[in-house]
Amino acid sequence: MSRWRGVVWRCLAAAVLAAGLSGCGLLLRAPQVPMDALTLPLSPTARSQTLIVLMPGAQEVPQDIVREGFVAQVRARGIDADVVVADAHLGYFHNGSFEQRLHDDVVRPARAQGYRSIWMAGISLGGFGALRYARAHPEEVAGVIALAPYVAPRLVLQDVWHAGGLLRWQPVGPIRPADHELLLWLKGYADPAQAPPPLYMGYGETDRLQPFMPPLMAGILPPERLLAAPGGHDWAPWKAMWADVLDRVPLPRVQPSAAAR
Numbered sequence: 001m002s003r004w005r006g007v008v009w010r011c012l013a014a015a016v017l018a019a020g021l022s023g024c025g026l027l028l029r030a031p032q033v034p035m036d037a038l039t040l041p042l043s044p045t046a047r048s049q050t051l052i053v054l055m056p057g058a059q060e061v062p063q064d065i066v067r068e069g070f071v072a073q074v075r076a077r078g079i080d081a082d083v084v085v086a087d088a089h090l091g092y093f094h095n096g097s098f099e100q101r102l103h104d105d106v107v108r109p110a111r112a113q114g115y116r117s118i119w120m121a122g123i124s125l126g127g128f129g130a131l132r133y134a135r136a137h138p139e140e141v142a143g144v145i146a147l148a149p150y151v152a153p154r155l156v157l158q159d160v161w162h163a164g165g166l167l168r169w170q171p172v173g174p175i176r177p178a179d180h181e182l183l184l185w186l187k188g189y190a191d192p193a194q195a196p197p198p199l200y201m202g203y204g205e206t207d208r209l210q211p212f213m214p215p216l217m218a219g220i221l222p223p224e225r226l227l228a229a230p231g232g233h234d235w236a237p238w239k240a241m242w243a244d245v246l247d248r249v250p251l252p253r254v255q256p257s258a259a260a261r
Contacts, residue, residue: 029091034105036087038062040071042080042254050081050252051115053106055088055126062087068235073243080252081119084110088129098129099136107140119251121145123238124209134197135185141197145245147227147238148203148210152183157211166190167219190220200245202227204237224248
């Protein structure tokens with residue numbers, strides 16, 4: 001395992017344990033090739049032009065996302081999009097294959113099938129994955145919804161806090177990929193010369209992974225793209241923020257003439 005992958009894995013493991021998600025132990029499943037995914041089209045007879053790729057948390061599986069109503073919320077709002085729930089579990093981050101597997105097994109086939117717009121969305125580990133993929137492949141992503149994502153070790157976030165937020169923060173000393181690279185990419189959202197995918201990001205108000213929001217992203221993202229809900233690192237705030245963000249994002253809606261597809 002490379003030093004970079006090892007550091008990322010240790011940070012993720014610590015974040016999962018800190019959030020109280022470990023249960024009887026940190027579950028590490030073997031990565032599959034291709035990555036498994038649940039495909040949930042809007043219609044059994046026609047394909048939408050938009051695809052939402054959803055990713056679960058560290059201790060969840062795709063069926064949990066469906067059971068908790070995330071796909072039903074998309075349907076209830078008449079959003080004209082198919083949904084894929086990718087089983088992007090911790091094993092892919094542990095062996096460093098997450099971006100490649102998601103790209104080769106989910107995104108590239110979706111493009112080949114004709115999807116023009118692909119949104120990345122996830123909770124907890126899935127939110128971290130959505131950010132990571134958008135950073136690696138911004139040209140493939142129409143937008144990102146990251147709910148309660150891990151973004152950096154807590155000591156680094158304290159430095160950001162003391163600096164007054166990402167807008168004013170600069171890393172001290174050498175750039176460490178696992179500590180700094182995602183934060184530096186997020187900081188780029190304030191640079192008009194850059195054009196990263198639209199990002200909607202949020203945390204439960206008492207989430208132990210909550211990186212001192214809102215000062216972290218103050219001046220980086222507009223207020224309408226910052227989400228919050230009462231609660232910690234759990235389904236209730238995730239579902240509340242998901243319902244909220246689906247009312248905000250510029251996703252296409254089913255036209256009355258297409259409702260019976």
